[in-house]
Amino acid sequence: MNNSGFEFKDFTISHAKGAELLSITAQVAPGEILSVMGPSGSGKSTLLSAIIGNLPKAFTHTGQILLDGLQLDKRAPQHRKTGILFQDHLLFPHMSVGQNIGFGLPKMAVGKADLIAEALKDIDLEGYEDRDPETLSGGQRARVALMRTLLAEPKALLLDEPFSRLDTDLREKIRDFVFTRARAAGLPVILVTHDVEDVQAAGGQVLDLGEREL
Amino acid sequence: MQELKPIGQSALALPSKTHKNQSWGFFPVLTILVLIGPIVSGLVGTILPAFGGSFQSGLSALSFEYWGHLIETPGLARSAWLSLKTGLISTFVSLLVCLLLVASWQGTKIFLFFERLLSPLLSVPHAAAALGLTFLIAPSGWVFRLISPWATGLQRPADLLILGDPDGWALSAGLIIKEMPFLLLMSLAALSQVDTASRMRIALSLGYGQVRGWMLCVLPALYRQIRLPVYAVIVYSMSNVDVSMILGPTAPPTLSIYILNWMTDHDLALRNVAAAGAILQLALVLIGLLIWRLGEKLCALWTQRAISSGKRGAGQSDVIFRLLALIFAAASLLAIFGGLLSQVIWSFAGRWRFPEALPSSFTTRIWERHGASALEMSMTTLALALLAALIALILTIGCLEAEFRRGRVMQRAGLILIYLPLLVPQIAFLPGLQILLLQIGAGLGFWPVLMSHVVFVLPYVFLALSGPYRAWDHRFHTLATAMGKSAFVVLWRLRLPMLLAPILTAMAVGMAVSVGQFLPTLLASGGRLATLTTEAIALSSGGDRRVIGAWVLILSVAAWLPFSIALFVPRFIYRKRLGMLHE
Numbered sequence: 001m002n003n004s005g006f007e008f009k010d011f012t013i014s015h016a017k018g019a020e021l022l023s024i025t026a027q028v029a030p031g032e033i034l035s036v037m038g039p040s041g042s043g044k045s046t047l048l049s050a051i052i053g054n055l056p057k058a059f060t061h062t063g064q065i066l067l068d069g070l071q072l073d074k075r076a077p078q079h080r081k082t083g084i085l086f087q088d089h090l091l092f093p094h095m096s097v098g099q100n101i102g103f104g105l106p107k108m109a110v111g112k113a114d115l116i117a118e119a120l121k122d123i124d125l126e127g128y129e130d131r132d133p134e135t136l137s138g139g140q141r142a143r144v145a146l147m148r149t150l151l152a153e154p155k156a157l158l159l160d161e162p163f164s165r166l167d168t169d170l171r172e173k174i175r176d177f178v179f180t181r182a183r184a185a186g187l188p189v190i191l192v193t194h195d196v197e198d199v200q201a202a203g204g205q206v207l208d209l210g211e212r213e214l
Numbered sequence: 215m216q217e218l219k220p221i222g223q224s225a226l227a228l229p230s231k232t233h234k235n236q237s238w239g240f241f242p243v244l245t246i247l248v249l250i251g252p253i254v255s256g257l258v259g260t261i262l263p264a265f266g267g268s269f270q271s272g273l274s275a276l277s278f279e280y281w282g283h284l285i286e287t288p289g290l291a292r293s294a295w296l297s298l299k300t301g302l303i304s305t306f307v308s309l310l311v312c313l314l315l316v317a318s319w320q321g322t323k324i325f326l327f328f329e330r331l332l333s334p335l336l337s338v339p340h341a342a343a344a345l346g347l348t349f350l351i352a353p354s355g356w357v358f359r360l361i362s363p364w365a366t367g368l369q370r371p372a373d374l375l376i377l378g379d380p381d382g383w384a385l386s387a388g389l390i391i392k393e394m395p396f397l398l399l400m401s402l403a404a405l406s407q408v409d410t411a412s413r414m415r416i417a418l419s420l421g422y423g424q425v426r427g428w429m430l431c432v433l434p435a436l437y438r439q440i441r442l443p444v445y446a447v448i449v450y451s452m453s454n455v456d457v458s459m460i461l462g463p464t465a466p467p468t469l470s471i472y473i474l475n476w477m478t479d480h481d482l483a484l485r486n487v488a489a490a491g492a493i494l495q496l497a498l499v500l501i502g503l504l505i506w507r508l509g510e511k512l513c514a515l516w517t518q519r520a521i522s523s524g525k526r527g528a529g530q531s532d533v534i535f536r537l538l539a540l541i542f543a544a545a546s547l548l549a550i551f552g553g554l555l556s557q558v559i560w561s562f563a564g565r566w567r568f569p570e571a572l573p574s575s576f577t578t579r580i581w582e583r584h585g586a587s588a589l590e591m592s593m594t595t596l597a598l599a600l601l602a603a604l605i606a607l608i609l610t611i612g613c614l615e616a617e618f619r620r621g622r623v624m625q626r627a628g629l630i631l632i633y634l635p636l637l638v639p640q641i642a643f644l645p646g647l648q649i650l651l652l653q654i655g656a657g658l659g660f661w662p663v664l665m666s667h668v669v670f671v672l673p674y675v676f677l678a679l680s681g682p683y684r685a686w687d688h689r690f691h692t693l694a695t696a697m698g699k700s701a702f703v704v705l706w707r708l709r710l711p712m713l714l715a716p717i718l719t720a721m722a723v724g725m726a727v728s729v730g731q732f733l734p735t736l737l738a739s740g741g742r743l744a745t746l747t748t749e750a751i752a753l754s755s756g757g758d759r760r761v762i763g764a765w766v767l768i769l770s771v772a773a774w775l776p777f778s779i780a781l782f783v784p785r786f787i788y789r790k791r792l793g794m795l796h797e
Contacts, residue, residue: 083697103707135792149693154696
């Protein structure tokens with residue numbers, strides 16, 4: 001175990017029938033953002049599902065993914081420590097805001113209530129513990145979703161077009177917020193997007209899966 | 215038939231084989247055993263005694279003696295014909311009305327009104343609906359009271375054979391009013407997978423009439439998906455016991471009633487005749503299904519020709535179809551709810567002479583006399599229903615979760631297995647199950663009854679829950695797993711709580727099915743376990759309307775109660791969670 005971030009070694013995803021979908025060799029250091037671009041069907045989401053450990057049966061992979069020097073593709077999904085954010089923020093609708101935040105905390109965490117209160121204060125939502133997530137604004141939801149993910153103490157962050165449903169001005173704010181937090185936490189980030197502005201803001205390596213037919 | 219899409223919305227949401235997930239395969243296997251075990255052993259237990267065999271001796275002394283007895287039964291041919299005829303006619307009419315209603319009224323306020331009433335309509339047990347109908351259409355029933363004497367001149371009930379008419383029209387009517395709502399529900403569920411709106415837009419823009427356009431463009435896609443429920447309706451209508459006992463003819467009765475009489479006769483030798491009759495019933499149902507399939511082929515042929523003829527069928531025919539659908543649907547609705555209302559009134563009626571429309575005095579005498587025992591029996595009935603539905607629910611969730619975790623989608627064969635208890639006539643295998651239980655000395659009573667209820671409750675619970683369960687956003691699973699949560703935590707803290715409303719609805723459906731079971735209760739308990747349904751049917755032969763009214767009312771309330779709880783509880787628990795309410 002070290003602090004080397006993501007390392008893809010000849011990592012290749014193929015259709016079970018044989019055709020290669022994508023192949024990457026890359027390194028993503030802590031605090032760095034790798035942007036993955038490409039039209040739908042190019043394998044962006046499939047790459048994320050391979051990292052998370054949810055690769056559909058229609059695909060196979062070869063090569064290795066290392067996270068902090070540990071081989072990721074050998075581990076069960078719940079032991080990979082790769083937090084993910086989706087474009088809909090997917091707050092659990094049956095839980096309060098506080099319960100949503102608390103869901104991310106490790107089981108053994110002590111003083112959960114204080115940790116939750118502190119986390120909410122940290123994202124300018126002090127005293128929002130009992131609120132219904134449905135009553136939050138889009139920006140507030142995005143912040144809660146990120147905080148929920150970060151409290152689970154991930155070793156990396158995956159972003160599946162998390163800004164594409166937001167209005168333009170809000171979009172910039174939330175993007176800055178997420179990137180800043182991820183860098184502060186020293187997480188290697190993989191950002192899947194089809195928005196050039198996202199890529200520019202990320203300012204890191206770009207993997208373009210380009211036009212290809214399935 | 216239902217073409218199941220791959221699980222999940224995007225590739226990312228697809229689960230894949232992960233550690234320890236294989237152990238969930240236990241649930242499908244157990245479920246299949248629970249469903250198929252009683253059916254197969256029941257069928258074997260029917261075939262052996264029909265040929266003079268038993269489980270101990272096998273078929274060593276093959277004998278056709280009992281078939282001789284069976285064939286000598288007076289009116290057997292007529293009885294079989296009656297079963298076939300009433301079964302096919304009632305299925306055809308209920309399907310036709312259901313389709314016309316959807317074709318001509320879907321999307322209107324009137325249709326929404328019917329849709330809202332579907333759950334309460336479906337919760338009414340067959341026996342309760344049939345008894346309600348007798349209260350309405352008997353010569354001394356409400357219909358005649360309302361039109362007498364001013365329209366009919368009658369001062370006393372006319373001497374008409376309406377209930378139990380030899381041709382089984384009352385029986386068909388009783389089946390139609392219950393099966394039409396069932397087919398409507400199944401059609402609505404299936405329609406969500408057929409893009410009706412765009413199909414109809416094209417048909418209408420080409421100048422087709424509403425109904426003709428729907429029949430040519432939407433129906434073929436829809437029918438493929440509701441074929442199994444339709445077959446289930448055919449099987450039930452041809453072989454049911456409860457509705458036939460209440461509304462069917464007696465000389466001869468339908469074949470199923472003959473079988474039941476032999477099964478419950480003191481003369482034990484008649485059990486073998488019953489077994490032979492059960493096999494005849496099975497063959498009869500197969501013939502019925504074959505005739506139906508032939509009809510399907512003819513309809514398909516007609517559709518082809520109608521399409522190439524290019525006739526648009528716009529204009530007046532639409533109006534006629536709309537009216538017909540509305541009249542029939544409204545009549546079914548009135549028959550069930552009118553029957554219930556009539557039962558409420560009868561149970562409180564003091565003096566009520568023909569042709570008065572309402573009693574001249576009211577009394578609580580019946581409730582004082584029967585209330586306590588009815589309440590006690592409600593407890594037994596509901597406890598049985600709760601247990602059966604709970605077992606079915608656990609098996610269903612286990613199967614659906616296994617499907618999810620193993621990333622496998624249920625195939626058509628799996629769906630047919632789930633439907634099997636509805637496709638094999640109860641009267642064809644329950645007698646065998648009873649004979650089997652007696653022969654192996656297992657005895658009859660609460661537990662065999664519970665087991666047999668689970669067989670019939672499970673398909674409904676599965677059908678009610680599988681849609682919402684599969685539609686759950688799998689990204690929640692991905693998200694929580696990435697946070698380090700185990701699949702069990704995801705299931706327990708996210709998926710099940712988020713699906714609370716559909717889970718409770720599925721439970722309510724299952725409980726209503728259990729409450730309404732007559733034959734399994736009667737046969738698997740050897741007549742020793744009384745539930746509201748068996749009691750109501752037993753009382754129905756006595757003919758005291760006040761007593762029947764009270765019991766059927768309690769029966770209907772017991773079947774409806776779980777639905778109201780299923781509606782209320784999630785709204786209360788999630789009253790402060792808007793995201794859970796507008797689903």
